[in-house]
Amino acid sequence: MRSSTVVRAGALCWVAVAPLFLAANVIVGLAWDDPAFSWATNNISDLGNVTCGVWDTTRPRYVCSPWHSAMNAAFLLTAALLMAGLVLTWRTWVPGRAARWGRGLMLLGAAGLGLAGAFPADSNENLHLLGAVLVFGCANAGLVAAGCARNGTLPARLRPATLALGALGLAGSVLFIAQQGMGLGVGGMERVAVFPLPVWATCAGLLLYFTAPRHRSLGRHLTAETSNQG
Template identity: 65%
Template sequence: MNLNRTGRIGALCWVAAVPIFLAASLITGLRWRDPSYSWATNNISDLGNVHCGVWDTTRPRYVCSPGHPLMNAALLLTAVLLAAGLLLTWRTLGRGGVVRSAQTLLLLDTGGYALAGLYPADVDENLHVLGAFLIMGLGNLGLLLAALAPRTTLLGRWRRLTLAAGLTALAGAVLFFAQQGVGLGLGGMERVAVLPFPLWACCLGVLLAETPKGSTQNSRSPETTAR
């Protein structure tokens, strides 16, 4: 299967998602005043909270994010770009139950970003937590499952990259939910749990975009090869 124009557009969507997310996080965080935003102490969600005040009964902290519209818009755009990348490369990455299951779980992950942007934690905590579960739970499982893609598929070519991202994300999620910062702080550990998927997608997008036309011909399913 050739990496056609649709697949390349999907790859570029993946490449764009991480810079947008990180830039919005940085700009929004820099707008915090008294207290300043800490990537080690504060959660990503704090950037999107729409009200100022003490937040979180488990880890009380004062949250006031004047740039929350930018962060929430970036979360939505990140969701759209990651989902578009998945859908536009859907057939290109391979076939089979493992590939399709991984793609489905990762698509649910993108829904988590959308929920987080549409429903900030201090607006609808339940839907926001559901979004976090989709990202750090189902999404990270999808990343690990993607690492099991057959080597005969295009997705299987980058198994080591995918496995490293999946294991890192899973370890980060376990430690974050266990409230263990391990020197990074809980805010830092949350990023270890959340960022591997978009970073993996960005790297995969670059690799796919650089793939010459026709070079995916050997990424056929075993059934096709046997014919």
């Protein structure tokens, strides 16, 4: 299989990430009845809780998600698509410390989404919390690292957006942990922390899908481009 075909397959995985994750948040939230789901008040994790009842000692709220199975499946599928995209587009990153760190941290962030779906907050809070930490910290730090990658890599082609999304995600993570909604509500701030990686993946996937076919030997093209810039 030609390298451009593999990259396009990875790009398609990424293209689906943000629409899938956003749709799951919206559709599963609409299934709530009493009380209605609030993006400002409720955490994303509330959508995946498997039982009904008052949840969270810090911000007590009644949580009851009829379609929790769909949300947890969406967490797992989002993680799988992110990881598949990172593996299949591996050759577009080119060697370099920033690229390696960015790629590795993004993989950990994607794994965090998988943990959040596999272990809902009300069934295994510790593992769910670990997943959240990986998303908040690793995914967003990975974007910042990737934004510093050398020219000729995929992240460098999206450098302003990559750095901006990573910085936004890290800021959102700090504010969410501090329980500061800044007008968006604490739940809204969590989305500022979590959505940057899915949004970046979809943007990067679109870019790759429409440009990868131009290079019959993508690996040689990127290696030559990096050598010329060195």
